[in-house]
Amino acid sequence: MAIAGRYRLLDLVGRGGMGTVWRAEDELLHRQVAIKQVVLPAWLGGDELDQLRARTLREARTAARLSHPNVVRVYDVVSESDAPWIVMEYVPSRTLQDLLDTDGPLSPQQSARIGLALLDALRAAHDAGVLHRDVKPANVLVADDGRVLLTDFGLAVFDGGDQTMTGPGTILGSPQYVAPERAAEGVSSEPADLWSLGATLHAAVEGRAPYARSTAMATLSALACAPPDPAPHAGPLSAVLAGLLRRDPAHRIDHREARRRLLAAAGCDPADEPERAGEDTAALPPAGGPPSPTPPADTGEATPEAEHQRRVLVRPWAWAAVAVLVAMAAGIGTALTVVGSGADQPDPGAQNPPSYDVGPSGPAGSIPRDERRPPGPPPGGLAPPPLPCVRPWVDGAALPTAPARRGDEFRPPAGWVWHANAGGFRVALPADWRYFRDDDVSCFQDPATGRVFTVADSAGTTTGSITRLTSVRDRELAGGTLPGYQEFRLGRIGDAAEWEFGWLTPHGDRLRAIQIVTDHPTRGRTWTLSWITREPDWTDAASERATVRLSFRPDR
CATH class of the missing domain: 1.10.510.10 (Transferase(Phosphotransferase) domain 1)
Incomplete structure (x- = not known):
């Protein structure tokens, strides 16, 4: 993934409440840099968000004028798909x-x-x-x-x-x-x-x-x-x-x-x-x-x-x-x-919301095998979840692994493995994750936290990525599968389109998901990547989510 057509992301080096930092290659000057995506508060919108985005860029450019041996130099500030990215000295x-x-x-x-x-x-x-x-x-x-x-x-x-x-x-x-x-x-x-x-x-x-x-x-x-x-x-x-x-x-x-x-x-x-x-x-x-x-x-x-x-x-x-x-x-x-959007509150008008979850509740820990329910539709004949692979139980078998590919610059963290999928892609994941299929979608799940990562391909489609995501959103909203819906963003980030949103489960938990559609087809195929987890786990999962996304490789 290249930012501003110049900075090729290599691997994740850190994250915080205001963004995520990668080691990257400046393909113009042929040097390594650190590049940070600044995450603006999701509860802002309209003029406030535009003003904050503009001021973040302006003030980061001011910081770029600092030159001191005890200050990490800021080389560049760019706006990619309306998101500020700060390019810094890599130390x-x-x-x-x-x-x-x-x-x-x-x-x-x-x-x-x-x-x-x-x-x-x-x-x-x-x-x-x-x-x-x-x-x-x-x-x-x-x-x-x-x-x-x-x-x-x-x-x-x-x-x-x-x-x-x-x-x-x-x-x-x-x-x-x-x-x-x-x-x-x-x-x-x-x-x-x-x-x-x-x-x-x-x-x-x-x-x-x-x-x-x-x-x-x-x-x-x-x-x-x-x-x-x-x-x-x-x-x-x-x-x-x-x-x-x-x-x-x-x-x-x-x-x-x-x-x-x-x-x-x-x-x-x-x-x-x-x-x-x-x-x-x-x-x-x-x-x-x-x-x-x-x-x-x-x-x-x-x-x-x-x-x-x-x-x-x-x-x-x-x-x-x-x-x-x-x-x-x-x-x-x-x-x-002290400013609340109110969007996280349950939708009082929602009737019979769907019954589903992404895994265990309460403290992180594997669900005992005898407490896992067998596969099957959600109980009560309620509406299905809005995304594939979402289950009210931990599903799947041990993750099939593959050797690292020679020449690949990405290095998975300790305890992670490569998975080569027959569907035509490779991805790195923690070794204890599980793998299963939901129709034509590849599903990966963490048995401890319930986090889910999915991969689907669309062969031969000519519909634009933003249009596809907008259609999915509108269809699910019309079908009532997204009670208490909250949209964080739907737009372009780098060379992909992203839809990030949250919704309410019937027992009070909120789930949060992101769907990413790549823009550049590989052998006539585009890819849709999804990440689903509980709302309270979203920030803690950010590093893992970014690393999985960065490791994804279509077979060429």
Whole structure:
């Protein structure tokens, strides 16, 4: 798949709440790049979506002007089928989050040196009038050559410009790393970026963010009025965390003071540091020396100033708590919003909706064999599901496997296998998936989560891909098989047409699906790929879904 006729996607390297990142080949300049598809909130529409799309492109182009050794370069920003794609420097690396997950917390000195690199990156961005708004361990790259880089300016905005993504009530970012004033009022600023830096460094030494809780709602509730969690392992980094994590942005330390404290925590001699314009480096303390006296950290005690702040924050916080529930129900990921579309509610006018599902409910886990129902039509003679291969049980046999094809650049993840289908295609899937047929459609299902991937071909068809998907949609709506229907998009993405939608099952679950129709026939055949899963699983399944899609190969 080529984006903008130039960037050939190779393999998936990461994903987040605002998009998916691939390693790609720039076929014009013959170099590898990282390319991110920015996923805009599905609940927007009309003028709001157009304005957000245009501003995302504009602000990403602003970020492209940044040139700093600790910032991942943005090479290009393109619009493919009305979706923004950001083309970036490809850096062989691991994220700080990956390091914490696999190796555990870092020492205060290591964390301080990472903090210095990130502070330099933020200083360069802020000097250019750009706010990052999503500083967190997952957006910090520790390169194979030892460099530390800040990446993903997908949420960046101009300082002093439009401070929210779509207007009042909308906050985008990761709850555990969003500054209190951003969560309460949606206001972005340099101090808010520095608060997120402090939360990131807290996670580096403690292994978790200062407001990490079991749910996003609990995180936001704690952020509203509680002090940050203690950092018993911070050691010399404690003064940095105390200054950056102050609730009141007016009392939060600035770039200069943060750098002074980070140098002390890292054990660096300020005399060895290059002099910075406008900064008195001679005033910095010797390595390992105590920090200069500073105002006390915000401990959450009921001082008059703190109590005033609490009153300011708590009133809009009731709305923020509701925002989390709305965002989670709508499958927005890390987008927090108090604006609900209402489209996820059951259709009160739907009568006798079809009875079907995509597999087990409740926690992930295989359904015991004796609890699987035999194949057959849905009970009660109700309308069939709108897509092939959707079953109220886990179906199929072990997945037939095939060897890798020589010369194929795609490398399946560990635990995945190639499947060569007699229908004329190859695809990579997790080894424990099952395979079955539904008439002329090839069906693949995960017995643990119930996720379903399907492949169908249309030999000799002359109908356009958008027309075909629109006809299927209209037919199923007219037939009553899509109660509580919600359409996320129906349009062109790259060299394919995509229809993404959700609907309601009779027992209250919502399913979500995407159908992809390729544009370029292979030996007179076009292909329709489908992915179906429960709505709450949609975001978690995004990486797997993208990898399966990227691996699909028609036989030539």
